[in-house]
Amino acid sequence: MDRDKIKERDAASKRCCMCLGWTIFAGCMAACCAVGLIVCGAVIAAPVIETKSLEFLETTCTTNNSYLTGQNIVCGCGEECSSNYPCLRMTVTYVVNNVTYDGVLFDTESRLNVAGDNAENRQCVTVRCSDDERDNRANVLNFNDTYAPGQSYKCLYHPDRPTKVLLTRLFTYDAMFHSMLWTSIGTFIFTVLMIYCWYQCHQACSIQRKACSIHVPISVPPQAPGASAAAAAPPGAQSGYFITQPPSYSAPGKNLPMHPPPQNLYSSEKSGYTYT
Structure with missing residues (x-):
């Protein structure tokens, strides 16, 4: 048990x-x-919902103007790292149903969500942010060379907001x-x-x-012959935890033999020597 x-x-x-x-x-x-x-x-x-990028339709855009606005935009390039990049603004034209529209180009819906409602000098088409500001400027200029004025490419427009154009859709509906x-x-x-x-x-x-919380009782060893009842049941035995006393060393009615007392080895009576 x-x-x-x-x-x-x-x-x-x-x-x-x-x-x-x-x-x-x-x-x-x-x-x-x-x-x-x-x-x-x-x-x-959030960018997909706020910009309604899933509603953008595909068309062909042609860059008609691109220029650096003169604004250096501060950006974060990592933990305890900040940098800046030059703001490049691009305007494009596209034709839909034989109607020509002018619009400001943004590379993704995230960029449109951040800078779409900014002032013209802060409507940056792209972000290039590394810890080296010279690399940021070089990357922005490379983007300008790729989509330079006169270049034609696929782009996305929204029928209700034709003045804001996306270069590519970053996130799809499935994503x-x-x-x-x-x-x-x-x-x-x-x-x-x-x-x-x-x-x-x-x-x-x-x-x-x-x-x-359940106390497990400890078995009591058998009593030695002649052990008293008081020794067999010490205080605290009812709780189940106690230390048994050692049995008595003497049995009733008998006395253990005693050794004779030690003799004086230097006694003159035993040795036969007389001391003066």
């Missing part, structure tokens, strides 16, 4: 530790999925849908798993506490 109680207590303790580990794991995964959901929403969904879908599902699943593991952990730890 005692062994069964000990095994039950050990099993409850093991289950409690295992459930606690699963709870921590599920909580960490739920937090990671939640962070991913927020990041995907800010980086992918936005899957980024939000899987992070949402992961957050939901791991949150439910964390709650379930926490409940199981609570149940297992309750069983462990109950098992630890």
Whole structure:
């Protein structure tokens, strides 16, 4: 019976530790999925929704003007790193249904979302941000050479806002849908798993506490012959935990033989020598 109680207590303790580990794991995964959901929403969904880039239609654009506005835009190039790049503004023309439109070019919907409503001298067509400002300027000038005035290329326009043109769509509907879908599902699943593991952990730890509160009695060794009742049942024996007293060394009615007292080896009576 005692062994069964000990095994039950050990099993409850093991289950409690295992459930606690699963709870921590599920909580960490739920937090990671939640962070991913927020990041995907800010980086992918927000630009797509705010600029309505999925509604942009394809056409052919021709650059008619490009110039540096004279503004150096400050940008972040990493942790504790800041840099700047020259602002390049481009205007294009395109034809839709035999109607010619003029528009300001932006390389992606993210750039349109950031600079679309800025003043003209800060409507930068592209961002090139590294820790070396000379590289930033060189990259901006290379972009200008690629889409120089007179060059024709595919672009995207919005029927309701024909003055804002995209060079390319950075995020598609599938990218936005899957980024939000899987992070949402992961957050939901791991949150439910964390709650379930926490409940199981609570149940297992309750069983462990109950098992630890049970006193397992200690068996009393048999009494030695002649042991008194007081020695056999010391105070505290009713609680199940005590230390037995050693048995008596003497038996009733008998006296242990005693050794004779030591003799004086220097006595004159035994040795025959007389001392003066």
